[in-house]
Amino acid sequence: MGSTNSTLSKIPNVEELMQETGFTPAHIVRLYDRFEALDKEKTGHLRPQDFGAINRLAMNPIGDRIIGAFFSPGQETVDFHSFVRILAHFRPADKKRPKDPSMPEPVNSRTSKLKFAFQLYDQDKDGKISRAELLQVLRSMLEMQVTEEQLESIADRTIQEADLDKDDAISFEEFRKSLEKVNIDHKMSIRFLR
């Protein structure tokens, strides 16, 4: 039963974090509690196993990829700051924020969200979703339920539709174009209460 302020003082550089991500102090506190709850061994860092302990996540067909999104290449642990930064992508867009071209793109803007989703597909980070990468995602989501031929035909069709420069891969621009009518802010946001 601690007050908001006492928890906030435990987190280093919390002002900077709030500025960067746009979370309110109350949200940071709740996320910190969640971080601590997941960090069962109290090391101050999360490892992939800690995420794996969340039942709902383990049941998610692309759960492993989601966990992977938290860990930068080569990193084996996630500290609280990185944890919050990744989650900030899913904050609903601030409608009131004026478009300031000199400021860096806010982390929860439509473009940032799309980029984040793009990285889910583009695991090798070469800026393109290749046919093989698309097949991998399809395989995770469908596994035993469809045949390999069906998977390949789905992948082919998808690339055909989205690939505008005919290089047999989907670049970020093509990805963005193909999803321009989707309400990204609604579908890729988690609404925090209070």
Add this chain to the structure above:
Amino acid sequence: FERRHVTVFSGAMLSFSIIFNVLYLKISDYATNSVIYLCCSSLLFPGLIQREGGSMEQEMGELRRYRTQSISRGEFALSDSFYFYRKGLESIVDDQVTQRFSSEELVSWNLLTRTNHNFHYISLRLTVIWGLGVIIRYCVLFPLRITLAIIGISWLVIGTTLVGFLPNRRVKNWLSELVHLMCYRICARGLSATIQYHNKNNKPQKGGICVANHTSPIDIVILANDGCYAMVGQSHSGLMGVIQRSMVRSCPHVWFERSEMRDRHAVTSRLRAHVAAKRNLPILIFPEGTCINNTSVMMFKKGSFEIGGTIYPVAIKYDPRFGDAFWNSAKYNMVSYLLRMMTSWAIVVNVWYLPPMTRQEGEDATKFANRVKSAIAHQGGLLDMAWDGSLKRDKVKEEFKEHQQKMYSSMVVGKKARNSQEPHTESSKS
């Protein structure tokens, strides 16, 4: 002991309990009702995030709305992964999912810090009200309840022993039922339990087997408030042993030694013998084998369904707003669990008696068990789980994952047979 003394003594006990019943219980009933009224105006304390309540199909349909093909044609869209992505991140942020082996977290807080794990200091007013609640629960309600419990249990032991001395068959049975009922009713008051029985015409008859879903040891008190059952269980030592031995004196229960429990055939044959004697009280069995947190029904162990005879299913549902009745035997032992129960606001229970079922021709015990389980789950508004309470979590996750994949594949490759239901439902909490 002279006969005369025994009669006088039992007469005194009887009259004392009657007076006690009338006065003290009326007061505690009144207290419970006013507490329930108080609780209805409890403050709201929502969860961390707002969740969409739609099913996978609904959400996918929304995601794909911009496309020209309809969802039934089946197509993959790059946006499909967003659904899974968001669900995954929601579970990272706030695992509000009811994990079957831990207590159900309530969205609206009932002033019990034990049911709200995210409790934070919010305001002075709330803390004051909470503090008042603590005082009422621990200093007013608790002494009342524990006195009742002590009286109930001691009267059970004394009463059944006394009845055991009687030789006559019919009077003995009648008196033993009376004693049992009275004691269980006192015990129920000792927990401030308000029980609503539905469909009393389906009440278990003599020579039958009563099966119910299991949430806590209190289930026995809840059911025995309305009828007499023959209990089945392991014989304990200590206080439980004393209670068990005295109960057996007045009417037959089935207590097993620990060594006997391992021999399934011995257990089944003893139960069968009990059921065959048509004048014996119905046996009370909890086929799940362990306490579940009252949001779902786990797999029923088929042993109970191999005995034969008529099965009378009963569904028990606790109202979580007033107190969490689930016994997490890993976290709490029996005594601390009972103390927790006695310092809750109240226990509000709904009991449904379901029509009797018998094993049909060509139906094996497992199928029959599942049939009974579905009926109970359906009536009690609980989720019908296909898994064993003692199953390892990993296997469970694989099954769930496969289920998600199955559901999604029907949207991509085209509508297949629509016979799968989501094993979990997002409750309308948020």
